[in-house]
Amino acid sequence: MVARSYTVAFEGVEARSVEVQCALSPGVPAFSIVGLPDKAVSEARDRVRAALAAMAIALPAKKVTINLSPADLPKEGSHFDLPIALALLAAIGVIPAEEIEGTMALGELSLDGSLVPVIGALPAAVAAADSERALVCPSACGAEAAWVGTAKVIAAATLASVIQHFTGQSPLSPAKPGEVTEDRTFRDLSDVKGQERAKRAMEIAAAGRHHFLMTGSPGSGKSMIAARMPSILPPLTPSEALETSMIHSLAGLIDEGGISRSRPFRDPHHTASMASIVGGGRGAKPGEVSLAHNGVLFLDELPEFSRPVLETLRQPIETGEVVVARANAHVRYPCRFMLIAAANPCRCGYLADASRACAKAPICGEDYLGRISGPLLDRFDLRLEVPAVSIADLDMAPSGEASASVAERVRHARERQANRYKDAQGLHLNADAEGQTLNEVAAPDPEGRDLLAKAADRFGLSARGYHRVLRVARTIADLAGEEHVRKPHVAEALSYRITTMRID
Numbered sequence: 484m485v486a487r488s489y490t491v492a493f494e495g496v497e498a499r500s501v502e503v504q505c506a507l508s509p510g511v512p513a514f515s516i517v518g519l520p521d522k523a524v525s526e527a528r529d530r531v532r533a534a535l536a537a538m539a540i541a542l543p544a545k546k547v548t549i550n551l552s553p554a555d556l557p558k559e560g561s562h563f564d565l566p567i568a569l570a571l572l573a574a575i576g577v578i579p580a581e582e583i584e585g586t587m588a589l590g591e592l593s594l595d596g597s598l599v600p601v602i603g604a605l606p607a608a609v610a611a612a613d614s615e616r617a618l619v620c621p622s623a624c625g626a627e628a629a630w631v632g633t634a635k636v637i638a639a640a641t642l643a644s645v646i647q648h649f650t651g652q653s654p655l656s657p658a659k660p661g662e663v664t665e666d667r668t669f670r671d672l673s674d675v676k677g678q679e680r681a682k683r684a685m686e687i688a689a690a691g692r693h694h695f696l697m698t699g700s701p702g703s704g705k706s707m708i709a710a711r712m713p714s715i716l717p718p719l720t721p722s723e724a725l726e727t728s729m730i731h732s733l734a735g736l737i738d739e740g741g742i743s744r745s746r747p748f749r750d751p752h753h754t755a756s757m758a759s760i761v762g763g764g765r766g767a768k769p770g771e772v773s774l775a776h777n778g779v780l781f782l783d784e785l786p787e788f789s790r791p792v793l794e795t796l797r798q799p800i801e802t803g804e805v806v807v808a809r810a811n812a813h814v815r816y817p818c819r820f821m822l823i824a825a826a827n828p829c830r831c832g833y834l835a836d837a838s839r840a841c842a843k844a845p846i847c848g849e850d851y852l853g854r855i856s857g858p859l860l861d862r863f864d865l866r867l868e869v870p871a872v873s874i875a876d877l878d879m880a881p882s883g884e885a886s887a888s889v890a891e892r893v894r895h896a897r898e899r900q901a902n903r904y905k906d907a908q909g910l911h912l913n914a915d916a917e918g919q920t921l922n923e924v925a926a927p928d929p930e931g932r933d934l935l936a937k938a939a940d941r942f943g944l945s946a947r948g949y950h951r952v953l954r955v956a957r958t959i960a961d962l963a964g965e966e967h968v969r970k971p972h973v974a975e976a977l978s979y980r981i982t983t984m985r986i987d
């Protein structure tokens with residue numbers, strides 16, 4: 484007889500259904516697992532055997548074969564322990580086979596039979612709901628899995644309590660979803676003194692999800708300003724929160740099952756490896772770009788990141804999706820983020836200050852910023868040189884606007900965009916508008932068009948640059964609550980494109 488239980492194998496945020504079959508056959512006692520298991524899955528054998536022994540359940544003196552089907556799908560991770568144990572327990576008649584047929588399971592076993600939390604409970608619960616099964620998982624994962632709402636989630640602390648549940652000795656009640664958390668303890672934009680243009684650019688970036696690059700000497704407040712982006716962004720919508728949490732679940736970042744409605748803000752250090760930024764490595768984990776999905780990716784000291792990392796970023800920025808290679812497959816993760824980057828003008832940082840600049844100035848500046856390739860630089864709709872703040876300015880009492888009122892304008896501008904694009908597939912914000920749609924929604928008035936043509940002529944604006952100016956102008960008009968893009972909007976948008984850095 485073949486007993487069956489069900490679990491999932493992860494391919495990016497997709498959880499693919501896996502059938503765990505257990506057959507007992509006469510022969511020399513043995514325990515084998517087939518169906519492309521990785522090392523952690525193969526080791527399940529020893530953990531399952533020990534956990535059963537801890538409950539004084541003896542394996543039969545037969546050949547035990549576990550098959551993970553479909554056989555050509557790679558199986559990674561330790562969450563296969565529980566479904567393997569369940570299939571085995573059904574095969575030897577400890578629990579009724581029909582009970583586990585309607586259940587999906589995931590969880591790691593420790594040698595004493597307790598269940599250890601695993602990553603991916605949230606996508607697994609989505610897969611369970613899709614196949615109309617209940618999900619059995621470790622207690623620590625219950626609150627997270629229960630979030631899906633459409634799947635019944637049974638969370639257990641030990642294998643023994645799972646057995647008692649299925650044999651009807653002591654049924655477990657369904658797990659409850661964790662709390663919705665929303666971190667509102669942001670650092671406020673009003674802490675930043677002066678720097679009005681940078682704050683304005685932050686507002687435009689937030690409203691239209693435009694990528695934003697700041698250059699300027701050290702200590703001018705670039706990192707400080709960028710860190711305040713979450714304070715002016717609207718909270719995640721419920722569907723965005725679920726999408727982002729699925730990725731965080733795979734990275735094991737969901738604390739106590741709580742789903743966060745705060746937009747992620749990820750700021751990896753420039754020494755971070757390729758795998759940690761774009762994803763990959765063991766288990767093809769999501770990288771920082773995907774953890775920033777629906778939120779902000781802040782790359783401070785942009786030219787210091789390794790060249791291959793910077794070049795690899797181009798594709799995900801454009802497509803909102805990253806493809807991570809692993810042993811014999813590719814996995815895809817979503818990564819629609821707002822990129823904020825900051826750079827000093829040169830290595831020592833004092834290019835603009837003749838009294839402090841190093842001997843290599845001004846060549847060093849070109850070398851330094853030259854590390855950011857043209858195509859990457861081109862992805863930034865907004866570019867700004869942030870001047871140093873004077874001591875006199877720093878001495879003033881904070882007079883700037885608080886984040887809350889900026890956030891309110893951003894919210895309105897986003898509402899206008901949601902309205903405008905409500906019938907457009909996959910298009911929500913101005914930064915994603917392209918081609919014909921962009922030409923229609925951002926067509927400037929005659930004076931605006933005239934100004935754009937002159938600027939294109941004088942500064943050699945490329946076709947791509949031209950479209951980026953239009954997108955930003957559309958966002959500026961949305962912030963002003965205006966139906967049509969006019970000359971002042973175009974003029975302001977142009978000012979974020981033409982900097983002394985490079986023009987295109």
Ligand SMILES: Nc1ncnc2c1ncn2[C@@H]1O[C@H](COP(=O)(O)OP(=O)(O)O)[C@@H](O)[C@H]1O
Binds near residue numbers: 678
């Ligand atoms: N405009 C400003 N308003 C208030 N404090 C500032 C401002 N600019 C810089 N500072 C102070 O200087 C520190 C360094 O700024 P930082 O953001 O790290 O500069 P950068 O990233 O441009 O090198 C900040 O932590 C803050 O205390």
Ligand SMILES: [Mg+2]
Binds near residue numbers: 702705706707783825
């Ligand atoms: Mg800094």
